[in-house]
Structure formats: structure tokens, C-alpha cells
Amino acid sequence: MPSTTTARSSRDRKQMKQPANPLREARNQLERAEQLRQSGKLVQAQKLCEEVLKRHPDYVGMLHTLGLVHADKRDYAKSLPHLVQAAMLNPHDWKTLTVLSGVYLRLGAREMAARTLEQAQQIQPQDGNIRATLGEIYRDDREYEAAADAYRKALELNPSLHEVQSGLGHCCTHLGRHEEAAKAFSNLAKHHPGSINMLYSLSQLPSHLIDVDLLSLLDKAVLEPSQERGHFESSVAFTRASALHTLKRYDEAWTPLLDANRLVFPEHEKTVEIDTKIQNIVLDGVKQNAGVMKGPEAENDGIPISLFVLGPSRSGKTTTEFLISSIAGVKRGYENRILENAVRHTFQTAGLPTRDWIVELPPALDEMCRNFYLKELEQRAGTANVFTNTHPGHITSVLRIASVLPNARFVFVKRNLDDVILRIFMKKYREGNSYAYNLAATRDYVTWYYEMIDALAEKLPHISTVVQYEDMIVDPAGALKAAADLCDLDLSDVTVPTLGDDRGCSDPYRDLIAAELSN
Numbered sequence: 001m002p003s004t005t006t007a008r009s010s011r012d013r014k015q016m017k018q019p020a021n022p023l024r025e026a027r028n029q030l031e032r033a034e035q036l037r038q039s040g041k042l043v044q045a046q047k048l049c050e051e052v053l054k055r056h057p058d059y060v061g062m063l064h065t066l067g068l069v070h071a072d073k074r075d076y077a078k079s080l081p082h083l084v085q086a087a088m089l090n091p092h093d094w095k096t097l098t099v100l101s102g103v104y105l106r107l108g109a110r111e112m113a114a115r116t117l118e119q120a121q122q123i124q125p126q127d128g129n130i131r132a133t134l135g136e137i138y139r140d141d142r143e144y145e146a147a148a149d150a151y152r153k154a155l156e157l158n159p160s161l162h163e164v165q166s167g168l169g170h171c172c173t174h175l176g177r178h179e180e181a182a183k184a185f186s187n188l189a190k191h192h193p194g195s196i197n198m199l200y201s202l203s204q205l206p207s208h209l210i211d212v213d214l215l216s217l218l219d220k221a222v223l224e225p226s227q228e229r230g231h232f233e234s235s236v237a238f239t240r241a242s243a244l245h246t247l248k249r250y251d252e253a254w255t256p257l258l259d260a261n262r263l264v265f266p267e268h269e270k271t272v273e274i275d276t277k278i279q280n281i282v283l284d285g286v287k288q289n290a291g292v293m294k295g296p297e298a299e300n301d302g303i304p305i306s307l308f309v310l311g312p313s314r315s316g317k318t319t320t321e322f323l324i325s326s327i328a329g330v331k332r333g334y335e336n337r338i339l340e341n342a343v344r345h346t347f348q349t350a351g352l353p354t355r356d357w358i359v360e361l362p363p364a365l366d367e368m369c370r371n372f373y374l375k376e377l378e379q380r381a382g383t384a385n386v387f388t389n390t391h392p393g394h395i396t397s398v399l400r401i402a403s404v405l406p407n408a409r410f411v412f413v414k415r416n417l418d419d420v421i422l423r424i425f426m427k428k429y430r431e432g433n434s435y436a437y438n439l440a441a442t443r444d445y446v447t448w449y450y451e452m453i454d455a456l457a458e459k460l461p462h463i464s465t466v467v468q469y470e471d472m473i474v475d476p477a478g479a480l481k482a483a484a485d486l487c488d489l490d491l492s493d494v495t496v497p498t499l500g501d502d503r504g505c506s507d508p509y510r511d512l513i514a515a516e517l518s519n
Contacts, residue, residue: 040225128158311413331384
């Protein structure tokens with residue numbers, strides 16, 4: 001039997017192997033994991049979080065940080081369960097609820113995002129991060145006025161939320177408030193001068209509002225921890241091309257523009273092939289559709305007109321919508337998702353797999369979809385007589401829209417083919433638009449879109465009109481009258497707004513475009 005002294009020494013040695021304070025040690029590891037995450041060392045941060053959670057599976061702080069790590073890696077599906085568990089264990093943590101709301105949004109669950117954020121706001125009503133996330137929800141839903149207000153309030157509550165300037169800038173760009181957008185992006189540049197996303201956003205604004213040397217700042221652009229190198233390099237090339245174009249150094253701009261698109265197109269090439277086949281089938285279907293359609297009229301005269309302003313990207317839809325909104329009683333809806341929401345809810349309520357496009361809607365569900373749509377239309381349009389929608393993808397759904405929605409009207413927008421091709425080729429899209437990174441694919445897409453417009457205008461003469469961008473710029477009052485006649489709107493006391501003029505933008509590149517298309 002060992003002596004008392006020997007036994008005590010043995011216990012002392014065992015105690016020395018254990019942390020002096022397990023709680024404090026876990027807290028130190030949480031702080032270390034957060035430091036690793038914020039410095040962009042996401043793999044190390046994830047490993048540390050997972051090691052600690054093996055010992056403390058209900059450690060809310062570590063679950064929260066691990067959720068953030070996956071969110072920083074843009075792996076939102078993996079982020080979700082950790083944040084849900086953290087919120088389940090501590091439903092009073094508004095920070096976790098705010099982050100969880102953002103992840104819901106990235107996964108396309110806007111309603112859950114809004115509900116979760118409402119819980120966070122009830123707990124902490126004056127937090128800037130909550131307002132910033134609210135701005136993201138509104139922005140994702142194309143409610144740009146509400147989003148801009150939320151971003152401004154976030155900055156008022158917490159001026160250190162520099163990234164919010166980006167969201168504010170994008171909203172103001174959509175709203176046509178280019179001066180405020182330039183100010184927001186310039187403010188962001190003071191704190192993140194190496195952000196390529198910020199530099200690209202600045203390059204898309206009117207040249208007289210850009211008060212920085214984009215070419216010099218491009219040399220200082222840095223790859224961010226969560227950014228893919230291919231995305232970074234293509235963004236640099238797009239921004240350089242835009243900057244050189246603004247300086248009217250067109251020959252110099254062409255090379256980085258080609259480089260930028262060639263970097264992006266390979267990942268979209270297969271999608272373009274599939275989409276082209278579908279588009280041709282849709283066009284044939286429209287042409288073969290027998291007879292002329294008028295569309296159902298609303299049983300209640302109080303139902304607003306749903307005015308779809310449709311044309312290919314960069315064709316002048318936003319300018320057309322802005323012009324029409326100068327008429328009293330017209331509310332801009334931008335590229336809102338009201339129709340997709342109604343279709344999705346219809347499929348889900350009917351117990352079917354979720355779909356977003358009305359062309360896939362079984363006719364037996366038309367009435368249900370119509371009711372969902374009109375309910376949301378009432379909320380969004382308010383007292384307006386006309387609610388606009390500029391989502392270009394609806395071109396494939398026009399005949400179904402006309403047959404399902406009461407008081408649907410369509411303004412189709414065309415523009416000079418070369419000008420549209422160039423402007424599409426100069427833009428890097430957040431998502432979709434797979435054709436945009438190849439001139440031949442872009443030309444084919446725009447040509448197809450214009451053929452769709454011609455065919456649809458022939459089928460829907462009573463509820464549609466075609467606006468040519470160039471004619472609208474020369475005679476905005478004439479284009480305004482065409483839209484007003486279509487929607488039976490009063491033009492008295494209307495002040496025709498001043499419109500921008502981007503006609504002939506492709507002239508310096510005409511030979512370069514032709515040469516590229518001939519290769």
C-alpha cells in the first residue's frame with residue numbers, strides 16, 4: 001500500500017495533466033477559433049471548432065462560430081444545422097438568429113429568413129446587423145426602396161458596418177440614384193481599397209461620378225479569403241475593360257474584355273447548349289399557337305394591372321420602366337419575384353415537387369396560383385393602379401401569364417443588336433445569363449429573344465406593345481403614350497423625365513465584334 005505522500009504526488013501529477021479550468025479553456029479555444037475565422041484561416045478554424053464540439057456538443061458559442069465558418073466558405077447547407085442547433089439551445093441569442101436569417105436567405109428561404117430576423121429584432125431592436133440583414137432580405141426580394149432604407153438605418157446604428165455600403169450602393173444603382181450609389185461605393189473604398197467587387201461596382205456607374213483612379217486601384221486589388229481565384233481574375237479583367245472604355249481607350253479595353261469572358265464562359269458552355277434547345281422549342285410553340293389571345297379580365301376593377309416590361313438584358317427595360325413610372329399610379333416592381341412566389345406556393349400547397357415557373361403549372365391549379373398572386377400583388381402594389389415587373393426570364397412564360405393572370409399587360413423592348421451584345425458582353429452577372437460570356441451565344445440569344453417578341457406581339461395585340469429603345473430616347477413622350485394607352489392611364493400633368501442615352505455604344509467596337517464573331 002503506497003504511503004500518503006506518494007498517493008498525493010500521484011494525484012498532483014494527474015491534476016497537472018488536466019486544464020486548470022475547463023470552462024476557461026473552452027472559452028479560450030472559442031476565441032482562438034473566431035480569430036482564425038476572421039483572419040481567413042477557415043480550415044484551421046473548422047478543425048478547432050469540431051474538436052471542441054466533440055467534448056462539448058452543446059457549446060452554443062462554438063456551434064455559432066462553426067456555422068459562421070461554413071457560411072464564410074459559402075457552404076450554407078453545412079452552416080445551417082449548426083446555427084439551427086445553436087438557436088434551438090439558446091433561442092434568446094439575437095446574434096445567432098441574425099446569422100441564421102442570413103443563411104436562410106442564401107438558401108432561398110426568404111420567408112424563413114424574415115421570420116427569424118423578426119425574432120432577433122424583437123430581442124434587440126436597435127442593432128445595426130439586424131437592419132443590415134433586413135436590407136439583404138429586401139434586396140433579394142427586389143424591394144430596393146425598403147432595402148436602401150434598412151441599409152441606411154444599419155449605418156446610422158453602427159457606422160463601422162462598412163460592408164453595408166455595398167448593398168446600399170447596389171440598391172441605389174437599381175433605383176437610378178447613381179450619385180448616392182457612387183458615394184456608397186467610394187465610402188467602402190476608403191476601408192476596403194483592395195476589394196475587387198467594390199471596384200467592379202464603381203466601374204459600372206456613369207463615368208462622371210467615378211472619383212477614383214480605377215486602373216491604379218486595380219493594381220492593389222487582393223484576393224479575399226472566401227473568393228475563388230477564377231472569380232477574382234475575371235472580375236479584375238471586367239473592371240479593367242470598363243475603366244479603359246470610360247477613358248475611351250477602346251482598343252486597349254477589348255483585350256481584357258475578351259480575357260474576362262473567356263475565363264468565365266467554360267463553366268457555362270454546357271448550360272448554353274441546353275438552354276438553346278429549350279428556347280427553340282418554346283419559340284416554335286408560340287408560333288404554332290393558334291389564334292389571337294386577349295387574356296382574362298379582372299372580375300374586380302380594383303385589381304391593379306400587372307405590367308411586364310420585357311426585353312433581353314441591357315436592352316433598356318429599366319429605362320422604359322423608369323419612364324412609365326412618371327405616370328401617377330404606377331409603382332415600380334423591378335425584377336420582383338411575385339409570380340415565382342405564387343407558383344412555388346401553389347405547387348407546395350398542392351403537394352407537388354416545388355417549381356418556380358408558371359409554364360410548368362398544371363392548368364387545374366391556375367385558380368389557386370391566381371389567388372396566391374393577387375394576394376401578394378395587393379400587398380406590394382398598395383394603392384397603385386399598375387405594378388411593373390422587368391424580369392427578362394418571363395419571356396418564355398408570356399402566354400401562360402396572359403391566360404392565368406387578370407389585367408396582365410406587356411411592353412416589349414428592343415434595341416440595336418450590336419449595342420445590346422456589347423453591353424451584355426461587358427457585364428459580369430451575379431447569376432444566370434450563361435450566354436453572356438460568348439459573343440456568338442449572346443447574338444443568338446438576343447436574336448431569339450427578338451423573334452419571341454415578334455411572335456408574342458402578334459398573338460397578344462390587345463394587351464401588348466413594342467418599344468424600340470432608340471425611338472424612346474428620341475421621343476420619350478411617344479413611348480410614354482404607347483404605354484399609357486395600353487394601360488388606360490391618364491397622361492395629364494405628367495412631366496416627361498430626362499433619359500440617359502447609350503445609343504451607338506458599340507460603334508468603336510464594331511469591327512472588333514465582327515472579327516471575333518467570324519472566328
